[in-house]
Amino acid sequence: MKKDASLKNILGLTQEEAAYLLGIERGQWSMYVSGKRNLPLAATEKLAALLKQVQQVKSPSKESQALAKAEQKKLQEQLQQDYLTVQIKQHKVAQQIRTIENKRAECFAALEVAAILEHDNAYPAKNNLANGIRARAVGTLRTHNLYALTELQLKKEQLEMLKNSLEQKMKESKNEL
Structure with a gap:
């Protein structure tokens, strides 16, 4: 064998x-x-x-050289396309992270306002308003929880590593052309 x-x-x-x-x-x-x-x-x-x-045979034939060169060019184009796709995904994930961070900050600020309303006597019907604010903020925090934020941050890190790998492969591929 x-x-x-x-x-x-x-x-x-x-x-x-x-x-x-x-x-x-x-x-x-x-x-x-x-x-x-x-x-x-x-x-x-x-x-x-x-x-x-x-x-x-020391040197490859012209046909095999042409085929290898065409493959290298196609590889370079595909790596370039993958690189652009990763950049777009990375931008979208960064945007999602910013959105979640902003919503979380707004919700925590709303919870602070609800706590102030409960303890301050200057506002009429404060308990109903405070409870409504608290319910909305807690509901939003459940949707945009810390786990979702961490998951997006991990995804961003993965995309960054993939982007770096693609950059390296493109440099190697360019050197072989």
Whole structure:
């Protein structure tokens, strides 16, 4: 099986392609790869010549170079697109964090006003108003709780790490072009 991996890696051919190239049946190639049979002399000579040529090739062909360059360019474009997407998500999350922080600050301020209304005699119908303010503030704080805020902050940190990774990959990809 080790031969199969190395021959397949060296040649990059399927069993059918290798057998056709060497002029033998696929079963013969399979048996050779598994170590159960030897190849016919003509096939062995063709394989040896092919392996020798593959090992002598120092530079890749123009076709493989063009394909690799096109892949690098496509990778760069995709990384750029992903980077922009992450930036947009990061901006949206930052906006959500600011919104929650503002609402929480407003609710805590409203709770302070409700506490002042309860203890101050200058305002008529203060208890009903204080209870209404308190109920609204507590309800809003339940919706925009500290866990939701922390979750968004963690998401922002994850997006920042992803953004940094994408920046690094784009630099590496640019260097390979």
